[in-house]
Structures are given as C-alpha cells and as structure tokens.
Amino acid sequence: xxxxxxxxxxxxxxxxxxxxxxxxxxxxxxxxxxxxxxxxxxxxxxxxxxxxxxxxxxxxxxxxxxxxxxxxxxxxxxxxxxxxxxxxxxxxxxxxxxxxxxxxxxxxxxxxxxxxxxxxxxxxxxxxxxxxxxxxxxxxxxxxxxxxxxxxxxxxxxxxxxxxxxxxxxxxxxxxxxxxxxxxxxx
Amino acid sequence: xxxxxxxxxxxxxxxxxxxxxxxxxxxxxxxxxxxxxxxxxxxxxxxxxxxxxxxxxxxxxxxxxxxxxxxxxxxxxxxxxxxxxxxxxxxxxxxxxxxxxxxxxxxxxxxxxxxxxxxxxxxxxxxxxxxxxxxxxxxxxxxxxxxxxxxxxxxxxxxxxxxxxxxxxxxxxxxxxxxxxxxxxxxxxxxxxxxxxxxxxxxxxxxxxxxxxxxxxxxxxxxxxxxxxxxxxxxxxxxxxxxxxxxxxxxxxxxxxxxxxxxxxxxxxxxxxxxxxxxxxxxxxxxxxxxxxxxxxxxxxxxxxxxxxxxxxxxxxxxxxxxxxxxxxxxxxxxxxxxxxxxxxxxxxxxxxxxxxxxxxxxxxxxxxxxxxxxxxxxxxxxxxxxxxxxxxxxxxxxxxxxxxxxxxxxxxxxxxxxxxxxxxxxxxxxxxxxxxxxxxxxxxxxxxxxxxxxxxxxxxxxxxxxxxxxxxxxxxxxxxxxxxxxxxxxxxxxxxxxxxxxxxxxxxxxxxxxxxxxxxxxxxx
Ligand SMILES: [Zn+2]
Numbered sequence: 001x002x003x004x005x006x007x008x009x010x011x012x013x014x015x016x017x018x019x020x021x022x023x024x025x026x027x028x029x030x031x032x033x034x035x036x037x038x039x040x041x042x043x044x045x046x047x048x049x050x051x052x053x054x055x056x057x058x059x060x061x062x063x064x065x066x067x068x069x070x071x072x073x074x075x076x077x078x079x080x081x082x083x084x085x086x087x088x089x090x091x092x093x094x095x096x097x098x099x100x101x102x103x104x105x106x107x108x109x110x111x112x113x114x115x116x117x118x119x120x121x122x123x124x125x126x127x128x129x130x131x132x133x134x135x136x137x138x139x140x141x142x143x144x145x146x147x148x149x150x151x152x153x154x155x156x157x158x159x160x161x162x163x164x165x166x167x168x169x170x171x172x173x174x175x176x177x178x179x180x181x182x183x184x185x186x187x
Numbered sequence: 188x189x190x191x192x193x194x195x196x197x198x199x200x201x202x203x204x205x206x207x208x209x210x211x212x213x214x215x216x217x218x219x220x221x222x223x224x225x226x227x228x229x230x231x232x233x234x235x236x237x238x239x240x241x242x243x244x245x246x247x248x249x250x251x252x253x254x255x256x257x258x259x260x261x262x263x264x265x266x267x268x269x270x271x272x273x274x275x276x277x278x279x280x281x282x283x284x285x286x287x288x289x290x291x292x293x294x295x296x297x298x299x300x301x302x303x304x305x306x307x308x309x310x311x312x313x314x315x316x317x318x319x320x321x322x323x324x325x326x327x328x329x330x331x332x333x334x335x336x337x338x339x340x341x342x343x344x345x346x347x348x349x350x351x352x353x354x355x356x357x358x359x360x361x362x363x364x365x366x367x368x369x370x371x372x373x374x375x376x377x378x379x380x381x382x383x384x385x386x387x388x389x390x391x392x393x394x395x396x397x398x399x400x401x402x403x404x405x406x407x408x409x410x411x412x413x414x415x416x417x418x419x420x421x422x423x424x425x426x427x428x429x430x431x432x433x434x435x436x437x438x439x440x441x442x443x444x445x446x447x448x449x450x451x452x453x454x455x456x457x458x459x460x461x462x463x464x465x466x467x468x469x470x471x472x473x474x475x476x477x478x479x480x481x482x483x484x485x486x487x488x489x490x491x492x493x494x495x496x497x498x499x500x501x502x503x504x505x506x507x508x509x510x511x512x513x514x515x516x517x518x519x520x521x522x523x524x525x526x527x528x529x530x531x532x533x534x535x536x537x538x539x540x541x542x543x544x545x546x547x548x549x550x551x552x553x554x555x556x557x558x559x560x561x562x563x564x565x566x567x568x569x570x571x572x573x574x575x576x577x578x579x580x581x582x583x584x585x586x587x588x589x590x591x592x593x594x595x596x597x598x599x600x601x602x603x604x605x606x607x608x609x610x611x612x613x614x615x616x617x618x619x620x621x622x623x624x625x626x627x628x629x630x631x632x633x634x635x636x637x638x639x640x641x642x643x644x645x646x647x648x649x650x651x652x653x654x655x656x657x658x659x660x661x662x663x664x665x666x667x668x669x670x671x672x673x674x675x676x677x678x679x680x681x682x683x684x685x686x687x688x689x690x691x692x693x694x695x696x697x698x699x700x701x702x703x704x705x706x707x708x709x710x711x712x713x
Contacts, residue, residue, distance in 0.1 A: 055713045067705050082699040088712045096537045100713035116704035144541045
C-alpha cells in the first residue's frame with residue numbers, strides 16, 4: 001500500500017510544526033482512493049490545542065466543520081473520498097508510533113459499527129534543519145500494523161478536493177525527504 | 188518491500204552479474220611490501236602468516252548477567268566490548284599486525300612480518316597474544332557500573348592463507364581464507380580455560396614438541412616468556428593501558444542509547460549507528476556458513492588456476508547469500524565472517540516484534556538462502572568452476588538484539604549482540620552442509636506450521652525455499668500464504684508487482700466503505 005502527499009501539505013506541516021515548537025499537535029487526514037492500493041491525502045486539519053510536549057488528544061468537535069466541508073466539496077462520494085486517518089507530531093521524539101499511538105489506532109479501526117475498514121497514522125516531526133521527517137503506518141481490524149510507503153505527488157490538475165481559492169506553486173525542495181530510515185537521528 | 192519470494196530466475200540474473208566482476212582474477216604471492224588494504228575484487232594474495240584468534244570468554248557471562256535480557260544488560264555488554272576493542276586497537280597499531288575483524292567476542296589478527304621467518308612470526312604472535320591477555324585483564328572499569336576485565340583465550344596457527352577483499356564499505360581490511368585462519372579460530376573456541384593454545388604446526392615452527400590435544404595444552408609461562416624475549420615487542424601492557432586511559436579521558440565512550448528500528452531491517456543503515464544512536468529490537472539473528480570451504484581452499488590454494496576458482500566461488504556465493512537475505516527477504520547483513528554471512532531479520536513495528544511473522548519470514552529466508560546457494564553452485568559449475576564438496580549450514584535464533592558500531596573514531600566496526608546472536612551461531616555449528624536449525628526461542632516464535640517443519644530436534648535437512656513455502660502454507664501460515672500469492676503474481680507478469688506482504692492486511696482491507704467513517708470519539712496519542 002502506498003499513500004501520497006501533495007507538496008502543499010508538506011508545507012502545511014512545516015508551518016504548523018514550526019509554530020507549535022515542542023508542543024504536540026495533530027488532526028485528521030482525508031483522502032482519495034486512487035487505485036488498488038494507492039491513496040492520496042487530499043487535505044488535513046490542524047488542531048493546535050490539546051497537546052503537551054509528550055501527548056496529544058484530538059477532539060472530534062474541532063474537526064466536524066472540516067469534515068463537513070470536505071464531504072460537501074467531494075459530493076459525499078464516500079467510496080472514493082473519505083476519512084483516511086490521523087496525524088500528530090512528535091517534536092521531541094522519533095517520528096515513529098508510540099505504544100499509546102498503536103493502541104489508539106487499533107481502537108479506531110475496531111471499535112463500533114461505524115469504524116473505518118482501515119486507517120493511516122502519520123507521525124511527523126521537524127529535524128534539526130527544519131525539514132519534515134515522517135512515518136506512515138496502516139491499521140486494519142484484527143491485524144498487525146504495517147509500515148507503509150509514502151510518496152510525494154503533485155495534485156492532479158483537476159483536483160476536485162481543492163478548497164478555493166487555490167494558488168498553484170512549484171515544489172523545489174526535493175532534499176527534505178528521508179524515507180529510508182525514519183529512525184535515523186542526529187547525535 | 189521485500190516480497191519474501193525466492194525465484195531461481197532472480198538468482199540467475201544476479202550470479203551472471205557477479206561472475207562478470209570476477210572474469211579475470213589475479214593470484215599473487217605476498218611479498219615484503221605488499222599492501223593488503225583496499226584489495227581489488229579480482230585480486231588475491233597467498234600470505235604465509237600466523238593467525239591469532241582471541242576469544243573473550245566472559246561475553247556470554249555479561250549477556251547472562253541479568254535474568255531478563257533488558258537494555259541495561261545490553262548497554263553493559265556493549266560498553267564491555269567497546270572498552271576492550273579500543274585496547275586491542277592500540278595493541279595492533281603498536282605491534283604491526285593486520286587487523287582482520289572484531290566479531291562480538293572474537294578478534295582475528297594476522298602477523299605477516301617478519302617476512303620469510305616463520306619462527307619469528309610465531310614468537311611474535313605468542314607475545315601479542317599474551318599482551319592482549321595482559322591488557323584486557325586491566326581494561327575493565329570500576330565505578331558505579333562495574334565492567335569486568337576480559338578473560339581471554341588465544342588460538343594460534345601458521346601457514347598459507349588466501350587474502351581477498353572483504354566486501355565492506357570504506358576501510359577494507361582483507362579477509363583470510365584457509366586452514367591457518369580456521370585452525371586458529373578452532374583453538375580459540377576449543378575450550379573455556381584461558382591461556383594461549385598453539386596448533387602443532389605453530390608449535391613445530393618454534394621447536395616445541397607436538398601435543399596430543401592442542402585444545403588442552405596451553406603454553407606454560409616459561410614458554411610464553413621465551414617467545415616474549417624472542418619477539419621483544421616495543422610495547423608493554425602498562426604502556427598500552429596508560430594510553431588507553433588517556434584516550435578514554437580525551438574521547439569518552441558515549442552513553443549507549445537505543446531506539447527500535449521499524450522493520451524491514453534492509454532499510455537500516457548500519458554505517459550511521461553510534462553508541463548514542465544504537466538500535467535494539469526483538470528480532471532474529473541468522474548465520475549461514477559455507478560448509479566445506481576450508482578444505483576447499485586447502486585443495487585449491489597451491490595452484491594459481493585453482494585459487495582463481497576460490498576467489499570466484501566466494502565472491503559469487505557470498506554476494507548471493509547477501510542478496511537473498513536483503514533483497515528477497517528484507518533482512519540486513521551485519522557482516523561477512525570468512526565464508527559465513529551474519530544477518531538480522533524481523534517483522535513488526537519499532538516497538539513490538541510480530542514474533543510469528545518474524546519466525547515465518549526467517550524460515551522462508553533460510554529456504555531462500557539454501558535455494559539461492561544451491562542454484563549458484565549449479566551456475567558456477569556451468570562456468571567450469573569447481574565447487575565440489577560445498578554446502579551451506581544455516582542457524583537462527585530470536586530475542587533482543589542490540590545493533591551499533593564500536594571502536595575508535597574513523598574505524599568503527601559494526602556490532603550486533605545479544606543472546607540470540609550467540610545462540611544462532613551455535614545452531615549453525617550443529618548443522619551439516621544440508622541442514623537448517625533454529626534455537627529454542629525462535630522455535631517458540633514459530634507458527635504451528637513452522638514448528639512442524641523442524642520437529643523437536645529443531646533441525647531439518649534439505650529445507651529449500653519451495654519446501655519451506657509449501658509446508659508453511661499448507662499448514663495455514665499467514666506469512667507463507669502471502670508469499671505464495673506474491674510468487675504466483677511474479678510468475679504471471681514480467682513486471683514485478685508491488686505487493687504488501689503480510690497476509691493479515693490483505694489488499695481488500697484497504698478500501699473506503701460507502702459511508703462517513705469519521706471517528707466520533709476523542710483520540711489520545713502520545
Ligand atoms: Zn505519538
């Protein structure tokens with residue numbers, strides 16, 4: 001399975017994380033089912049409150065409007081556009097899920113009749129040179145979490161999910177990406 | 188992601204490439220000023236030298252020092268090794284010996300000088316062996332966390348070995364193949380008593396009587412004294428310890444700090460690890476050793492045309508074992524030890540190993556190693572390269588494994604340690620060239636299907652990839668079922684499809700249902 005992110009959302013992460021300092025922040029991810037095992041993140045919400053330097057609680061009411069707008073834009077085509085998962089930052093820790101994170105995500109996909117069939121967890125952090133490091137893990141009911149591939153892909157030209165007004169821009173910082181070893185860190 | 192599939196077509200392609208790299212091979216004799224560093228892949232030297240193996244006998248004790256094999260146990264063990272490694276580096280630099288490898292408790296050095304004087308080399312080797320014992324008896328640490336001195340057993344043999352390039356990046360110490368390297372290692376590993384043990388060849392070279400049992404006949408203090416006098420090393424144990432202390436003050440060993448690596452281990456870059464940036468995972472340690480290789484080298488070393496075959500066969504076989512481990516099964520090679528490959532493999536997350544999937548992957552990988560090896564032998568034979576008598580012995584075991592690099596700045600060496608590492612080597616040693624064995628911890632990690640393959644002896648002969656895949660999948664093993672799907676898909680298409688391996692997360696799981704699935708409860712993360 002692969003999940004892609006458009007460059008503008010990387011920039012959104014960078015801006016939000018930089019502002020938050022050592023406080024954890026997070027939000028929800030919404031996505032499009034692009035192909036068999038490919039999903040793209042089309043937008044994400046940012047909740048600036050509810051975090052300390054070692055935990056973060058996402059409150060559903062803070063994201064209700066974001067979700068409502070997203071479904072309105074995409075014409076409630078749930079099989080194609082839907083809730084994709086969660087993200088939060090680890091400003092002081094490695095960009096890998098903690099035990100709490102794993103348990104919470106498993107609960108999200110397993111609890112209740114309305115649970116999603118799967119969910120993705122993105123953990124993001126800024127490294128020493130203010131570049132984004134991230135890890136992505138997929139959760140499904142009754143199975144172990146798996147680490148998944150993340151790709152960077154520009155939005156399609158006719159992206160129906162773009163909130164207006166949308167300013168197109170060029171991506172010109174290919175060196176931030178360190179997919180190979182998300183655990184790597186500076187001494 | 189590794190597909191956990193071995194296919195002979197893949198091996199065919201790889202072996203063809205590797206063979207091209209050693210199409211022309213040059214065998215030379217080591218002479219006075221030969222530089223064995225940075226050897227070309229297609230060059231080998233016949234070196235008449237003395238091989239020293241120094242085994243640190245109390246490494247196992249360090250690893251068993253706590254009931255649970257926790258972080259503290261691993262930190263102490265690594266500090267123990269690092270302190271002693273650093274001292275040995277000082278010795279090697281001071282006595283003009285060739286450092287071959289440090290591999291956990293085992294240090295391998297070669298004395299190639301003085302050129303043309305075997306007796307002088309053996310005396311020098313004995314003096315170096317004693318120096319190592321004397322120094323490591325003093326390079327423990329008092330203080331809050333007492334690190335014990337090292338108890339050392341030294342094995343020494345002399346004779347002609349073949350020096351070839353050891354496929355490591357950066358500083359490329361040579362690798363020595365042949366009887367003297369093997370016999371020195373056997374003497375060092377031949378018992379639990381400390382002391383210096385010489386092979387009869389080495390004893391004869393310095394006019395000592397041959398003994399009935401080389402492994403129980405340590406040199407006497409008087410015999411060691413004679414050699415020390417003959418060798419007249421310029422350094423003393425006290426001098427080395429003093430320099431070692433000064434260096435420790437100037438360049439203290441950083442505190443060991445662990446984080447978990449997110450599998451696959453193929454993604455782990457071992458060259459970035461430092462004490463402060465070490466990894467620790469529950470994982471599986473695998474040893475695959477080419478059986479019969481020492482005898483093979485002995486048979487081929489005298490004649491240049493035959494020796495060329497040794498270089499070719501080793502290059503192809505080791506590279507194939509590495510490729511199967513890394514490319515096909517997502518493992519990570521830690522190092523080549525002579526004709527042996529040591530690697531780490533595992534499944535799960537950075538925090539929690541998926542023990543059953545790890546064991547299944549290791550079983551499939553062990554099958555892949557055997558199949559890749561067998562296929563490579565066939566291809567070598569097709570090229571007219573003699574490979575008669577070679578087999579592969581594979582052992583693995585599971586448990587907490589610490590991964591880091593130790594030693595001096597500029598020449599840090601990889602270290603993977605843990606009870607599982609020692610146990611996996613032990614498992615490999617009880618195997619013949621067609622056998623695969625696993626330790627009791629790994630056996631406990633296995634699915635029912637996995638346990639059935641090995642039975643209560645925890646050993647199985649002829650375990651190729653197809654056998655492992657079929658027996659695992661037939662008995663409902665999830666990892667094997669996914670590999671089977673991936674293998675079938677690879678056969679159908681020339682292009683290799685990307686398939687997520689774990690069967691538990693089958694492709695159909697990843698879709699959106701036709702309803703709003705946004706969670707309605709608060710979610711707490713840490
Ligand atoms: Zn977290």
